[in-house]
Amino acid sequence: xxxxxxxxxxxxxxxxxxxxxxxxxxxxxxxxxxxxxxxxxxxxxxxxxxxxxxxxxxxxxxxxxxxxxxxxxxxxxxxxxxxxxxxxxxxxxxxxxxxxxxxxxxxxxxxxxx
Amino acid sequence: xxxxxxxxxxxxxxxxxxxxxxxxxxxxxxxxxxxxxxxxxxxxxxxxxxxxxxxxxxxxxxxxxxxxxxxxxxxxxxxxxxxxxxxxxxxxxxxxxxxxxxxxxxxxxxxxxxxxxxxxxxxxxxxxxxxxxxxxxxxxxxxxxxxxxxxxxxxxxxxxxxxxxxxxxxxxxxxxxxxxxxxxxxxxxxxxxxxxxxxxxxxxxxxxxxxxxxxxxxxxxxxxxxxxxxxxxxxxxxxxxxxxxxxxxxxxxxxxxxxxxxxxxxxxxxxxxxxxxxxxxxxxxxxxxxxxxxxxxxxxxxxxxxxxxxxxxxxxxxxxxxxxxxxxxxxxxxxxxxxxxxxxxxxxxxxxxxxxxxxxxxxxxxxxxxxxxxxxxxxxxxxxxxxxxxxxxxxxxxxxxxxxxxxxxxxxxxxxxxxxxxxxxxxxxxxxxxxxxxxxxxxxxxxxxxxxxxxxxxxxxxxxxxxxxxxxxxxxxxxxxxxxxxxxxxxxxxxxxxxxxxxxxxxxxxxxxxxxxxxxxxxxxxxxxx
Numbered sequence: 001x002x003x004x005x006x007x008x009x010x011x012x013x014x015x016x017x018x019x020x021x022x023x024x025x026x027x028x029x030x031x032x033x034x035x036x037x038x039x040x041x042x043x044x045x046x047x048x049x050x051x052x053x054x055x056x057x058x059x060x061x062x063x064x065x066x067x068x069x070x071x072x073x074x075x076x077x078x079x080x081x082x083x084x085x086x087x088x089x090x091x092x093x094x095x096x097x098x099x100x101x102x103x104x105x106x107x108x109x110x111x112x113x114x
Numbered sequence: 115x116x117x118x119x120x121x122x123x124x125x126x127x128x129x130x131x132x133x134x135x136x137x138x139x140x141x142x143x144x145x146x147x148x149x150x151x152x153x154x155x156x157x158x159x160x161x162x163x164x165x166x167x168x169x170x171x172x173x174x175x176x177x178x179x180x181x182x183x184x185x186x187x188x189x190x191x192x193x194x195x196x197x198x199x200x201x202x203x204x205x206x207x208x209x210x211x212x213x214x215x216x217x218x219x220x221x222x223x224x225x226x227x228x229x230x231x232x233x234x235x236x237x238x239x240x241x242x243x244x245x246x247x248x249x250x251x252x253x254x255x256x257x258x259x260x261x262x263x264x265x266x267x268x269x270x271x272x273x274x275x276x277x278x279x280x281x282x283x284x285x286x287x288x289x290x291x292x293x294x295x296x297x298x299x300x301x302x303x304x305x306x307x308x309x310x311x312x313x314x315x316x317x318x319x320x321x322x323x324x325x326x327x328x329x330x331x332x333x334x335x336x337x338x339x340x341x342x343x344x345x346x347x348x349x350x351x352x353x354x355x356x357x358x359x360x361x362x363x364x365x366x367x368x369x370x371x372x373x374x375x376x377x378x379x380x381x382x383x384x385x386x387x388x389x390x391x392x393x394x395x396x397x398x399x400x401x402x403x404x405x406x407x408x409x410x411x412x413x414x415x416x417x418x419x420x421x422x423x424x425x426x427x428x429x430x431x432x433x434x435x436x437x438x439x440x441x442x443x444x445x446x447x448x449x450x451x452x453x454x455x456x457x458x459x460x461x462x463x464x465x466x467x468x469x470x471x472x473x474x475x476x477x478x479x480x481x482x483x484x485x486x487x488x489x490x491x492x493x494x495x496x497x498x499x500x501x502x503x504x505x506x507x508x509x510x511x512x513x514x515x516x517x518x519x520x521x522x523x524x525x526x527x528x529x530x531x532x533x534x535x536x537x538x539x540x541x542x543x544x545x546x547x548x549x550x551x552x553x554x555x556x557x558x559x560x561x562x563x564x565x566x567x568x569x570x571x572x573x574x575x576x577x578x579x580x581x582x583x584x585x586x587x588x589x590x591x592x593x594x595x596x597x598x599x600x601x602x603x604x605x606x607x608x609x610x611x612x613x614x615x616x617x618x619x620x621x622x623x624x625x626x627x628x629x630x631x632x633x634x635x636x637x638x639x640x641x642x643x644x
Contacts (some may be wrong), residue, residue, distance in 0.1 A: 020405075042245065042266065042492045047480055051496030082151065086502055087495050089155030089203055093148060094173045094221035094241075099599060 032107025035100045039091065040066065053086060070112050074105035115144060116169040118192045118214045120638070126169070129190040136182035141222070143171040152200070152217045152421045154209035156503025156560045158567045158594050166209045166593070168195065170408060171217040175296065177341045183218060184339065185301040194218040194627050196339050198240035198272030201265065204505050204557075205276065206593035210637075211630035213289070218339065226250045227342065228318075234258050234347040235292060235318040240271040240340065244490040257473075258347040259488035261285050266490020272342045274334045276590055279547030282448045283384040284348055286548050288333055291390045293317040295342035296332055297620035304338070318344035336616070336628035338623050348488070353442035356467030357449045358370045359390075359456050360430035367432045368515035369459050375435060375513045377455065378546060382448050385437030387487065388545040389518065389552075393424040393431050404537035405556070408525035410519075435467060437486060442471060500538055503560030505594075507577050509550050509586040511544065518544050520584065521554055528580045553589060571595075574644060579601060593630070600633020615640065 043052035044066040057064035066072070078101055084090040096104070117126055133142045140452060143149055152168045159165035172194070175542075187194045195215040200208030210217060224241035229251055236258075244266040251258060260279035263273050274287035283480035284290040294306045307323040308314045321327070332338050361370050370389070377383040391408070392535045397420075407414075424431050436452055438445035446469075453464050474482065484491040498504050511517045521544075529536045538559060544552035556577070558570045575598050578588060582602035591599045600611055614634045617623070625636020 015291065038245070042490070043495070049484070049491060049493040049496075051494075054496045055500055063268055079122065082147075084155050086500050087156075087498075087504070089201070089207065089503075090153075092149045092151040092171075092200060092208065092219065094219050095200075 028103050028106045029110055031100070032103035032105070032110075033098065035104050036067070036107050039096055039100075040104065043088070055086060066108055069108065072108050072112070074102070074109060077101075077105045077108055116149075116167060116214055118169045118216060121190060121192055124299065125190045126192070129186055129192055130170065132186045132189075133183060136186065137172055137174045137179050137216045139172040141175070141579065143173075152197075152219070153210045154203075154207040154593075156207060157209065157477075158503060158505055158558075158560055158571055158592065160502075160560070160562050161564050164568075166211065166213045168210055168214075168217045169214045171219050173219040173222050175222045177223075177295065177303065178340055180220070180297045180339055181301040181303065184297055184299060184626070187216070188299060188301070188624055191624050191626065192216055193207045193626055193629050197629075198269035198275075198451070199243050199267060200241075201267045201269075202272060202276060203228065203265070203503065204592065205590060209593065211593045211596060212298065214222055220339075223341065229254070229256055229258065229347070230318070231256045231258055233319055234271075234349050235344055236260070236347055237293075237318055237342060237344045238270055239342060240269055242271070243267050243269055244273075246487070248364070257350040258488075259284075259345060259350055260345070261290065261488050262485055262636065263287070264485060264491045264494035265492055267492065270345055271340055274343065274345070275340060278590070279386070280488075280555070281386040281437075282348060282488050284346060285386050287345075288330075289549075290346050291329070291343055291347055293342075293344040294329055294332060294340050296338035296340050298338050299624070301625050303341075306332075318346075326430075331617065334632045336631040336634055337617060339627065348439070350472050351439040351441075352471065353440065353445050353485070354468065354470045354472070355438045355442075355445040355449050356435055357438075357452065358433055358435045358465045358467060359435040359452070360461055360463045360465070362424060362431055362461050363421060364431050365457055365463075365515075367518060370456075371513060371515040373452075373455050373459075373516065374436075374546075375550075377399075377436070377452055378513075379550065381438050382451065384439055386435050386547050387436060388543050389432060390543050391430075391432050393420060393427075393429040396427065396429055397423070400450055401538070404535075404540040405539040406526075406529075406536050408522070408541040408543070409529065409536060410522040411526040411530050413530075414526065423608065430463070442469075445469075466595050471592050496593060498557055498559065501559040502562055504540075504557045505560060505574070505592045507556040507558065508553050508589055508591075509577075509581040510548070510589050511554055511586050513544075513546065513550060514550050517552070521586070524580060524584050525554075525556075525577065528577060530572075532573060532576060534569075539573075548589070566624055596630060597633050618638055 042109045043050055046065050081091050081101055130142060151170055152171050157165050172183055174183055193215040195210030197208045198220050220240035222241055223239040225239045226242055227237040229236045244262040247260050261282045261284040263278045263280050274291050277288045279285050293309045296304045298304060307321050310323050332340055349602045369508040394408050398404055438448045457463050511521050526630050540557035542555035544554055549554050579596050588599045597639055603610055618634050619637050625638060629636050629639050
């Protein structure tokens with residue numbers, strides 16, 4: 001598992017460096033927003049009671065609210081959701097399907113520079 | 115591919131084909147990538163062979179599919195570990211007790227079947243989360259409250275079956291249930307209480323039906339798969355008021371809790387109340403002693419010295435915040451009455467808390483402690499720092515000041531005897547999550563560090579034993595400690611566990627349902643275990 005963590009970090013570095021994604025269609029963004037609101041917002045939304053946001057802020061991430069980020073990549077988002085990090089657990093496919101995860105990734109990267 | 119215990123490769127392969135025919139191939143998970151999602155995200159066995167890994171997972175969408183899955187499992191004698199939302203983090207998450215078990219994942223059964231505003235109840239499936247039920251009620255504008263545990267992503271069914279607690283008048287979640295539908299190990303469906311009437315009209319309104327009341331047998335057990343459950347809801351109260359009672363002396367805790375107990379047993383105070391200590395918390399923060407400051411160890415300052423510090427810094431030794439729900443005039447009167455009862459304690463002081471009327475505005479919701487109003491949230495995950503998870507040691511002690519003193523002394527001495535500073539343990543002061551008793555919550559951080567986890571497991575097991583020696587038992591525990599905890603409920607040579615095993619052998623003779631849950635093992639694994 002130690003190697004898995006190292007792999008995770010390497011993969012994230014690569015993922016953050018990735019550029020240029022295909023523009024998702026509107027329905028994909030709507031779905032991403034809906035799924036994000038259900039699964040991610042309670043931890044990563046704005047406000048003092050959101051532990052994911054607080055954790056990212058403590059790590060110096062700016063902005064700490066995921067929806068405001070413009071540097072996330074689909075690959076990084078998928079790794080976090082399927083592998084977890086710190087007290088963020090993994091999410092099973094019965095919770096967030098691969099298609100839902102694609103939609104979340106599209107939503108959270110919607111404002112990235114193309 | 116990992117095989118279930120006692121199952122050969124051909125049988126498992128044949129069973130997987132049948133599971134796929136029953137639920138659809140997309141809902142049988144066998145790849146390492148998918149199966150790893152069913153490991154315990156907060157495992158105290160990280161990087162150790164004991165970390166439980168399932169062989170596969172199957173996710174039915176309705177009760178008919180659950181019946182088929184159970185029948186197939188029975189045919190091939192495949193042990194299946196049932197989860198609802200799989201978010202019982204700190205208590206085992208989605209992982210089985212035993213490596214190789216298949217996980218029966220009920221998350222796709224996520225229908226809110228009914229919310230009845232007039233009689234204030236709900237009927238839900240296991241995959242429904244507290245967030246889901248809350249949203250359903252809000253979307254329909256119904257004036258009823260759910261009660262939520264700290265993490266809102268759990269399942270009302272799963273949490274109540276694990277006998278979890280919350281904060282409002284219906285905070286004892288198992289006690290708040292009314293009626294179940296259960297798939298037995300042979301695939302037969304049983305409905306409990308009034309649900310046994312084919313034309314039942316009060317399944318969620320009268321608990322008992324006729325004959326033995328068996329609902330409790332499906333909580334913290336492995337006697338069936340619960341596929342529907344009813345819950346009583348709180349009609350949205352008109353108002354809420356809170357108030358804090360503070361006392362200066364160490365021994366004032368006794369009348370503070372005695373009065374709290376009277377007020378709770380009289381249904382005047384209805385919500386979970388935690389007894390706190392601003393004085394000890396201040397010392398914990400400023401001294402770096404952490405949890406050690408909250409226990410009485412041989413190195414602790416004397417009571418006289420602590421009282422002196424409290425006096426100098428104007429910090430109460432003890433306090434408790436009381437919560438009142440109901441008509442505004444009534445909750446104001448209840449707070450006045452509570453103050454009257456507490457005024458016999460010399461030097462007691464009172465502070466008015468929040469006074470609210472419902473419904474709350476969106477802005478108010480963002481600024482109130484949500485759990486106190488049945489609003490699901492995940493705030494608790496930020497309270498233990500940036501850890502890699504946690505698990506809870508949580509014994510039940512009597513609701514009395516004397517018992518709190520004894521717990522402080524006994525657990526303080528236990529740490530001293532182990533030669534371990536309790537600084538890393540998060541101690542939550544006694545809380546009334548359940549009527550007529552206190553829960554003492556002690557949180558252990560989980561780390562991706564074998565030695566640290568091993569040490570914490572040893573401490574945890576020792577605390578379970580020490581607690582039992584003083585008459586205190588866990589109300590619930592992580593899968594890793596289920597045998598340890600079951601073993602201390604040993605009155606009359608483990609007569610209760612023997613009864614559980616007798617029931618297990620009768621209702622699940624092949625031992626396919628959640629082997630090892632709460633220390634209950636099927637006969638063939640019991641022998642191996644012995």
